[in-house]
Amino acid sequence: MSLSNSIINRLTAAGPAVLVVAALGLAGCSQEKAEVKDIIxxxxxxxxxxxxxSRELDYSGSVRARTEMNLGFRVAGKVTERLVDIGQHVTSGDVLARIDPSDYDLSVKSAEASLDAAERQVETVDLAKKRAEQLYAKNFAPRSQLEQATLTYNQAVATRDAARSTLAQARNQVGYTDLKASQDGIVTTVSADVGQVVGAGTPVMTVAVDGEKEVLIAVPEMDIAEFKPGKDVKAGFWSDDALTLDGKVREVAGSADAQSRTFAVRVSLPNDPRVLLGMTANIKASVGSKQxxxxxxxxxxxxxxxxxxxxxxxxxxxxxxxxxxxxxxxxxxxxxxxxxxxxxxxxxxxxxxxxxxxxxxxxxxxxxxxxxxxxxxxxxxx
Structure with a gap:
């Protein structure tokens, strides 16, 4: 019989209470050994x-012409013709639209009649002035009569000159009934059509002038300090992933938009035939990191x-x-x-x-x- 069996027999002979105490002691030793090992x-x-x-800012915008002209008639009237459509290219001097010139033609005729009457009046007072000069030279008339004739002649000449200016103005207004393009470009907007009565200066068409193009983007106030005029940026285009141009910030709005709370920033682009008006462009700018x-x-x-x-x-x-x-x-x-x-x-x-x-x-x-x-x-x- 082994030693352990001998110990168990002795504990059994000693009584149940001693056996329970021994069992608890052995269990405590086992738990203590388990706690010795560290938990990983x-x-x-x-x-x-x-x-x-550095960080990179990326904003989207649309391509537009650097210069856009809002064209309108210099006189009021009813539109009788519209000779161009949206997207059509025009050259300087082309007639874009016309208004009814009837009233202005009548003004020309009235001014011509007034000028003719003024010229006849000048001829009449000129004869009276010359007669007064002859009589005064022969001492047959007083000097006051000569002065009165001279004054009447000068007034008639002034009236004639005014009539000439009125006629020239009336003829100009007839010419203003034709709306002409002042520069080469593309018609982008038509605001009035045949039959519509427009006032002087009311925009009728918008022409995007040929030449330099730019991208208009909206920048929030937290990044607007990073966009200064002259800053170099990169422009990419949704229509062609391979097309990337070097741009330059041209203009930054002095105040934020009241609704969007963003600042309008215009980025100039180099002349490239692949860039068309209205394209969507991404403007990327590298700036130094903040905190x-x-x-x-x-x-x-x-x-x-x-x-x-x-x-x-x-x-x-x-x-x-x-x-x-x-x-x-x-x-x-x-x-x-x-x-x-x-x-x-x-x-x-x-x-x-x-x-x-x-x-x-x-x-x-x-x-x-x-x-x-x-x-x-x-x-x-x-």
Whole structure:
């Protein structure tokens, strides 16, 4: 019989109570041995990557002519003809539309009659003036009579000159009944048609002048400081992915739109026949990064004693340590941290409630690298 069997027999002979105490003692020893072994918990982590030195802004807009003329008649009247359509190319001097010239023709005839009467009056007073000069020279008439004749003649000449100007103006108005193109371009808008009565100066057509084209984009106020006149940008086009042109910011609006709260920015493009009016273009501008914000998952953020913390992993010792952080903002994809983390830090991404100081861990799977700049996230969400 073995030694262990001998001990059990002796304990049995001593009584049941002694046997229970011995059993509890053996169980306690087994539990103590189990606790000696350290717990190694697998964790999921993210690594903070290098911050980007610059970021890229991307805004869409439409191609338009740098100069667009809103053409209208210089006189009022009823439109009788429209000689061009939208999309038609016109050259300088082409007649685009006409209004009824009847009233203006009558004005010309009236002015011609007034001028003829004024000229006859000048001839009449001229004879009277010459007669007064002859009589005064022979001392048959006083000087006052000569002065009166001279004054009447000068008044008649002034009336004649006014009549000539009135006739010239009336003839000009007849010419204004034809709406002509002043520069070469493409008709983009027709605002009045045959039968419509328009006032002087009312826009009837819009012509996009041939030459330099530009892209009009709307930039929000948070990025408008990055767009200054003369800034170099890149222009891409939806119609052709391979077409990329170098553009330059030409003009920035001085105030934001009242409804959209965006600023109108015009970007000049080089002359390229592949770029057509109305095309959609993407304007890309590289700018320096703002304050570097570390973006981490929401599950990586914990709180202890009222302070926001994260758990970082020491790769050498494979232990975790708490680190206080300063939260800048909460985003749709996580948390932006302004202070407390730097590129290269490894942060526990999940299970922070089970972490304790110097707890040994094992990295589970591959480490995900998180961008150190939250600007990229903001650009992606825009």
């Amino acid at each position: 918990r697998p964790v999921k982590v993210v690594e903070i990557g290098q911050a980007q030195a 570097q914000l570390v973006s981490i998952p929401l599950s990586a953020l914990a709180e202890k004693d009222g302070q926001k913390i994260v758990w970082t992993v020491d790769r050498n010792g494979e232990t975790v340590h708490q680190r206080p952080v300063k939260v800048a903002e909460f985003t749709a994809d996580g948390v932006s941290v302004a202070d407390g983390l730097k590129p290269g830090d490894v942060v526990v991404a999940a299970g922070t409630q089970f972490m304790t100081e110097n707890l040994q861990v094992k990295l589970a799977g591959e480490t995900t690298q998180q961008s150190a700049s939250a600007d990229d996230e903001a650009k992606r969400l825009r």
